[in-house]
Amino acid sequence: MYDAPNMQWFHIDDFDEDECVDAAGKRFDEYITGLENDQQGRMTDLMKFGSMYQNVDMMYSTNTSITAQMPAQITNVTQAIVDALVAKQVVNESKATFDVDDGDWEAHVKAEQLDKFVFGEFYRCKVYELHEQGFRDAAWSGDGWLKYTARNRKVYCEKPFPGEIRIDPAACVSGPPREMYQIRYIARSLAQSMYPKYAAQIALLPNCEPPYQYPNSNNGDGQLVRLQEGWHLPDEETQSYEEEEIDEMTGEPICTGKRGAYMFACNGVVLDCKEWKRTRFPFVRIPYSRDIAGGYSIGIVQQLAPMQRELNKLKRRKLKGLNLYAVPRVYQQAGSTCTPDFNNDLGQKYTWTGSKPEVDMSPCVSNELVAEEETLKNDMYQLAGISPLERGSQMPNRFDSRPGMREYVAESDEKHALPSLAWSRSFLEAARCIIDVAREITEEYGDYEAFGAAKDFVTKINFKDADLEDERFRIKLQNTNLLPTTVTGKRLAILDLLKANAFPNPMDMWEMMAGDHPDVDAIINRKTAGRKLVEKQMYMIVVKSMYFAPDVHQDVTYAKSTALDTIQQILYRSNGGLDASGNPIGPVQKTVAMLDKYVQACDDIDANKQLAAQQKAQEAQAAQGVMNAGQPVPGAGPAVPPAGPPVAGGPAPGVPAGP
Secondary structure, X not given: OOXXXXXXXXOOOOOOOHHHHHHHHHHHHHHHHHHHHHOHHHHXXXXXXXXXXXXXXXXXOOOOOHHHHOXXXXXXXXXXXXXXXXXXXXXXXXXXXXXXXXXXHHHHHHHHHHHHHHHHXXXXXXXXXXXXXXXXXXXXXXXXXXXXXXXXXXXXXXXXXXXXXXXXXXXXXXXXXXEEEEEEEEXXXXXXXXXXXXXXXXXXXXXXXXXOOOOOOOOOOOOEEEEXXXXXXXXXXXXXXXXXXXXXXXXXXXXXXXXXXXXXXXOOEEEEEEEOOOOOOOEEEEEOOOOOOOOOOOOHHHHHHHHHHHXXXXXXXXXXXXXXXXXXXXXXXXXXXXXXXXXOOOOOOOEEEOOOOEEEOOOOOOHHHHHHHHHHHHHHHHHHOOOHHHHOOOOOOOOOOHHHHHHHHHHHHHXXXXXXXXXXXXXXXXXXXXXXXXXXXXXXXXXXXEEEEOOOOEEEEEHHHOOOOHHHOEXXXXXXXXXXXXXXXXXXXXXXXXXXXXXXXXXXXXXXXXOOOOOHHHHHHHHOHHHHHHHHHHHHHHOOOOOOOOOOOOOHHHHHHHHHHHHHHHHHHOOOOEOOOOOEOHHHHHHHHHHHHHHHHHHHHHHHHHHHHHHHHHHHHHHXXXXXXXXXXXXXXXXXXXXXXXXXXXXXXXXXXXO
């Protein structure tokens, strides 16, 4: 039953049964070996494309000197194009944000927590740096891969070599692949350090050499092992064998592979085998240009390879011409003499007998060859969609105005729309992979705490308090860059903000224009400090269930309005604070009560401010009255005291007393 002809390696009835796992491991090793042999040509092509990009022959051993590995590639236009494309995309860092507009109040709170959790994991795992390397791999190899796994009870992200990832192109012509494999040849000691749980088993395995050229194959002590990982996605949501099909010819049950499977082996020895419950692979794929027949993608280096080879031929021919004809030649008729011999001294006087010597200064290279070389370079840049402005070579005609430059840059961006979408979508897939790994860690260890990055503070978040079902939210992209990253672009954008009166304070304007690196973030943080304070107060009350009272120095009118909006939002999402049975929801009632207390505190502060203002106005009026009583009215002569009742035994009011 375990070795039926129609069974694949992922047809495993019982993951805990050794006999079943060993049989599946044997089929797994045979399939991996056949896959490697069938795709030796692809690995050779990858080595050539990688060599063409970095101008170092990757087919040679790493013990060989770099000068011996240098291919005949003098002008590496391919590398310049790839670096320009990567630099153009990586400046637009995006983040995943979770939207539950139609969900209830609890889902909304969890979505905010999930947003902070994932964004914090992005920075802890250095997602942006690794995805930048993955996008570069996509440019030269076709596909960039990022792997998200659990290591030391944390989410771990690594960038595998593109040649390690294998799929069966014939199995994904009309749809995405259902199986994926990762094959690595590494030193035995490195494998033991990477997987300490299986160190004893790896130590007993025989050496294994790759059947093709592989980078860093001569690694350390020369003892290599083959690590094989395979994933099979579940075919149905049930992920179980509810009904077994029977083969009419043999009468044996047919394993339909409804459940997902994961297998980790080393040199054919199964180290781990379990059911794969995720609906996606643990990889983020960044394709540069997808193949029309499915399978692996096509990189820009593969598209530029014919032109780069032709450019190399022209360059070699040009160098030969320079070596042959770059030195001036002197033709002198036989029998004639010239005194003195030709040299580099200035002011020399030459005399000759017979015919005059002729100096040949013919062109070393034909003009057609030079023109063809420049045309070929321009064609390569044009094929990659890189404009002359992005090359830094020349400014287009009639594009010296800023509106014209913007239109020019926008048109250039449209040529890179597909790679740009692949770059942005990779962060959405990264967020999904992080959530999947966090769920597995929580399921195994009970909880998973990580630091989540909010807008202006960092907080510790337990994933159990932020987890949502995939059907309860949708993921959208949000750009993290407010201004261009270049100094010139940033200053021009700041000038636009100043013209739009975004910073009415003159001091802010001078601070924005001071220096080569204007700090727009500092001014924005000051301008939005009041709003951020209110947001943090709402966060502490709604999410943390901790009362955060308003301050007398903040805008209590805006704070009160935000609190009232939050109350209405909570009541709307929680059906008036009642559950399906009409009973009050305790946490909701507690939160609304704290918000009511917050609103009352805002009213008290506002009333105290109004009372203080009235008292101040009365004091000012009283002081003004005293000043008016002792000062003359202009043009009316000396001031006369106000009339009053006569004082007994004294002069009448307003009349000076005499002797």
